[in-house]
Amino acid sequence: MVHVLEFNDVSVVRNGRAIIDGLTWRVDESERWVILGPNGAGKSTILQLAAAMLHPTKGEADVLGERLGRVNVFDLRTRIGFSATNLARRIPPYETVDNAILTAAYAVTGRWREEYDKVDHDRAREVIEAWDLEALAARTFGTLSDGEQKRVQVARAVMTDPELMLLDEPAGSLDLGAREDLLYSLTEYAKSPLAPAIVMVTHHVEEIPPGFTHAMLLADGKAVHAGPIGETITNEKLSEAFGRSLEVSSSGDRYTARAAD
Incomplete structure (x- = not known):
């Protein structure tokens, strides 16, 4: 198997505190990983490492076969799809949905004077259809609901046909209906043999x-x-991870958890 991520004894230290402490972890190209843990556990820091937005303080981190610290991260990032709330804040509220997705081809968040090829426009239309965004394509990003913005963020990450997909709380803050709509789309994507490794x-x-x-x-x-x-x-x-007694149940491939009686 091909390792798309390989961390060996990786630590990230800030102000004397280990945010990530001695992590050894591998992700293969056919795998879809979920990371869970309490607030402050280091979940988003791992995604920043995987997105080549952060370097380890200690240890070795390989992303798509490239060693962080020895590679041009700007080139590497073009091979990675990343959806996160802090990135969404950089999308201008006046940007249309179709342009918000199209601009991922240049890894920018606002349309300016760059020129796009026909293949870019065709790919953007393909992604808009696949993620059920046709009715929103002409809308501006700032007028969308949280659920609609989350869907656009994921579609934007898919736009470049990445070799690695990273999702930071894609369903966070969504109401029940919007969450289930997004999870349905993510399920279809995760089950596709053409999808990349996902974390x-x-x-x-x-x-x-x-x-x-x-x-x-x-x-x-x-x-x-x-x-x-x-x-x-x-x-x-x-x-053990959350530090309190929890009960997990499953129905099909879905999980629920609550405090134990």
């Missing part, structure tokens, strides 16, 4: 799309457990 961060097991294969549970910057999803999302392991 998603979430706080809630209810937001794990069917089709995800592996899970990592973090606590205090350390990987408490990691492996096949069915072996990792369990009462004992989830309780």
Whole structure:
């Protein structure tokens, strides 16, 4: 198998505190990973490393076969799809949805004077249709609901046909209907043999799309457990990661969790 991510004893230290502490982890091209853990566990920091937006303080981090610290990260980032709320804030509110997606071809967040080829326009239309955004294409980003903006963010990340997809709380803050609509689309994407490796961060097991294969549970910057999803999302392991007694149940490929009685 091809490792799209390979971290060996990776630590990220800020102000003397290890945000990530000695992480060794590998992601293969056919895998779909979800990362869960309490606030401050280091979930988003791992995504920043995987997105080549951050370098480890210690250890070796390889992304798509390239060693961080020895590669032009600007070139590397063009091969990675990344959807996160902080990136969405950089999309101008007056930008139309079709342009918000199209501009991913140049890794910019606002249309200016750059010229796009026919292949870029064709790809943008293909993505807009695949993510059910046709009715929103002419709308401006700032007029969309949270759920609509989240869908545009993911579609934008898909636009460049990435070799690695990173999703930072894609269903965060969504109402039930919007969450389920987005999870349906993410499920279809995750199950496609043409999709790249995917790593998603979430706080809630209810937001794990069917089709995800592996899970990592973090606590205090350390990987408490990691492996096949069915072996990792369990009462004992989830309780250890979150520091309280939890009960997990599943129906089909969906999970729910609550405090144990």
